[in-house]
Structure formats: structure tokens, C-alpha cells
Amino acid sequence: MADGWDDEELLAALGEAVKARQAVPEWFVETGKNAYAWHNIDAELAQLTYDSDSDADRGVAAAVRSEAASIRALTFTSARLSIELEVASDSLVGQIIPAQAGTLEVHTTGGVTSSPMDEIGCFAVTPIPASPFRLRCRTEDGTDVLTGWITL
Amino acid sequence: MRDDPTVVALVNRAARGDPAGWNEIVERYAPLVWAICTRFQLSNHDREDVGQNVWLLLVEQLGKLREPAALPGWLATTTHRECLRVVTAARKSERQGTRLDDAPQFADNTMIDEEILMAERNAALRTALAELPPRCQRLLAMLISDPPCSYAEISATLQIPVGSIGPQRARCLERLRKSSALAGLGDPDVRWAKGEKHG
Numbered sequence: 001m002a003d004g005w006d007d008e009e010l011l012a013a014l015g016e017a018v019k020a021r022q023a024v025p026e027w028f029v030e031t032g033k034n035a036y037a038w039h040n041i042d043a044e045l046a047q048l049t050y051d052s053d054s055d056a057d058r059g060v061a062a063a064v065r066s067e068a069a070s071i072r073a074l075t076f077t078s079a080r081l082s083i084e085l086e087v088a089s090d091s092l093v094g095q096i097i098p099a100q101a102g103t104l105e106v107h108t109t110g111g112v113t114s115s116p117m118d119e120i121g122c123f124a125v126t127p128i129p130a131s132p133f134r135l136r137c138r139t140e141d142g143t144d145v146l147t148g149w150i151t152l
Numbered sequence: 153m154r155d156d157p158t159v160v161a162l163v164n165r166a167a168r169g170d171p172a173g174w175n176e177i178v179e180r181y182a183p184l185v186w187a188i189c190t191r192f193q194l195s196n197h198d199r200e201d202v203g204q205n206v207w208l209l210l211v212e213q214l215g216k217l218r219e220p221a222a223l224p225g226w227l228a229t230t231t232h233r234e235c236l237r238v239v240t241a242a243r244k245s246e247r248q249g250t251r252l253d254d255a256p257q258f259a260d261n262t263m264i265d266e267e268i269l270m271a272e273r274n275a276a277l278r279t280a281l282a283e284l285p286p287r288c289q290r291l292l293a294m295l296i297s298d299p300p301c302s303y304a305e306i307s308a309t310l311q312i313p314v315g316s317i318g319p320q321r322a323r324c325l326e327r328l329r330k331s332s333a334l335a336g337l338g339d340p341d342v343r344w345a346k347g348e349k350h351g
Contacts, residue, residue, distance in 0.1 A: 109208075149205060149208050
């Protein structure tokens with residue numbers, strides 16, 4: 001293809017290519033590189049199966065948007081357990097089902113924090129983590145479940 | 153669209169656990185993701201949000217991409233979708249009642265196709281440039297700088313006589329043109345913005 005270009009065209013195309021790369025700030029490239037830390041995480045993935053905020057789940061009746069006070073509810077499901085999550089104004093409250101004790105990890109692109117889940121699998125995260133984040137639940141019987149990336 | 157062996161090799165390396173392969177993918181295609189964010193006029197904060205999501209999604213898809221050669225298309229489509237998500241969320245919170253249908257510029261497939269082609273062409277050109285001898289890279293960098301450098305400046309900086317800049321420019325561009333990175337770039341049917349009259 002480049003065979004068909006004369007010197008001026010080739011130089012102009014080259015200038016455009018270099019400019020397109022120079023326009024991208026380094027932090028943006030670094031963000032992309034850092035994502036690789038998530039390669040091959042050995043946990044079962046839980047899919048988002050319900051979101052009260054999605055048009056499909058909200059139903060036709062809710063075409064008129066409810067007021068801001070409403071609490072957003074999300075459900076993530078995997079073969080071994082599901083995670084019920086509610087987004088309050090300043091915290092996340094949730095429970096794993098079947099109810100059991102374990103450890104909850106909140107993963108953000110900046111790092112990981114962990115906290116215990118009580119004997120009925122309840123947990124609270126305050127404040128709401130920066131988006132995007134994902135939750136990883138490990139229970140005493142060795143179950144290890146990770147949600148997809150959540151953006152609120 | 154061409155089946156770029158470079159892209160396939162990079163995807164396979166990254167899927168096998170080679171971080172250098174992943175970094176090259178990001179270096180190559182971050183400009184594509186960025187350009188789409190620019191078209192949506194996103195703030196830096198939203199760009200970070202979109203960028204993070206796009207690359208995180210790709211990490212999870214690495215071993216599953218049925219056609220690694222289609223990576224640029226996957227990235228463009230995913231970035232586009234993420235930009236729409238951010239824009240929709242912003243509008244919802246502003247409660248302006250504006251519908252996305254009012255903004256047809258956000259949903260133009262031709263535009264996405266052009267962005268993919270441009271990204272592949274630009275990536276190939278940058279790779280080809282990086283493979284040239286250092287003196288050619290320096291000369292071409294000065295020739296494409298914005299604002300352009302005068303021959304006097306180039307002569308002073310690179311310590312070559314003004315009279316030999318022209319011939320060296322021609323030789324360097326010829327090497328660039330013959331670079332394997334540019335071989336088979338694009339379908340002959342594709343009408344490049346700059347190469348149209350040769351199509």
C-alpha cells in the first residue's frame with residue numbers, strides 16, 4: 001500500500017501517526033498496562049444477573065424514572081454462590097447466598113482491601129470504592145468467587 | 153481488513169502470560185482508544201474510566217478472542233460502547249432528558265471503521281519508523297515536527313550539510329516505504345484519505 005505513496009504523502013501520513021501517539025498522555029497508557037495484573041486470576045467469575053438500574057430489569061412501568069432516593073440493587077451469580085449488593089448513598093451493603101462466613105476483598109485499580117463477612121455472609125463497605133471495582137468472596141469451604149468490574 | 157501477523161503474535165504472547173506482549177498491545181492501540189474518547193469529548197476523568205474498563209475487559213478476553221487479528225475492531229467497538237455508557241450516565245444524572253438519538257455523531261459505524269483503519273495504519277507507520285536506523289529516525293522526526301523545522305535548523309542539529317538533507321530524506325523515506333511493517337498494509341480497495349488518488 002505504502003508503495004503507492006509519494007514522499008510528501010508518506011511524510012504526511014507519518015506525521016499524523018506520530019502526532020496521534022503524542023496526543024496520548026502517559027497516564028492513559030499506564031492505566032492500560034496496569035490492567036494486565038488481572039491476567040489469569042484463579043477465581044470463579046460471577047456474572048451480573050440483575051441490576052435495578054438497567055432498563056431491562058426495571059421494567060416498562062419504571063419508564064418514568066424513580067426519585068434519586070431509591071437504592072440500587074445488583075445481583076452477581078456464579079455456580080457456587082451469588083452476591084446480593086445494595087448501593088446506599090455512602091456505602092455498599094451486601095450478602096452472599098448461601099449464607100456463610102468468609103472474607104470479602106474489594107479490588108480497585110489502585111489496590112485491594114479485605115474485611116470479614118459475618119456468619120450469615122453479610123458485609124458492608126464504606127465508603128463506596130472508586131470505580132471501577134470488583135468484589136472477591138472467599139469462604140471457609142474454599143469457594144472463591146470474583147465479580148466482573150463494577151462501575152457505579 | 154488485513155490479518156496483521158504482528159497483532160496475532162502480540163495477542164498470543166499476552167494470552168500466554170508475557171507482559172511485554174501486553175504492553176506492546178497497549179502502546180499500539182492506546183491512541184485508538186484515546187481518539188474515540190476525544191470524539192466523545194470526554195473529560196480526563198471519564199477517559200480514565202473508559203480506558204480502565206476497556207483494558208480490563210480485554211485482559212479477560214485475551215484467551216477467548218476468536219480472531220486475534222480482529223483486535224483493533226474489538227477495541228474500537230468496546231471503547232465506543234464504554235464512551236456511550238459514560239455519556240448516558242452523565243446525562244441521566246443531569247436529568248436533561250436529552251436522548252442519545254439526538255446525537256447521531258455518536259453512532260456512526262462508518263466513523264468507527266475509519267478509526268480502526270487509521271489506527272492500524274498509524275501503528276504500522278510508527279513501527280516502521282522505530283525500525284529505521286537512528287539517523288533516519290532523527291531526520292524524519294525533525295521533518296514532521298510541528299511547527300516544521302527549517303533545513304538550516306536540521307543541518308545545525310544533525311550536523312549534515314543542507315545540500316544533503318534532500319537526498320537523505322528521500323533515502324530514509326524509501327527505507328520506510330519498503331519496511332516489512334508496512335507490507336500488505338490495508339486492502340487495495342480501501343481508499344486512504346491520503347492515498348486515494350493511487351487507489
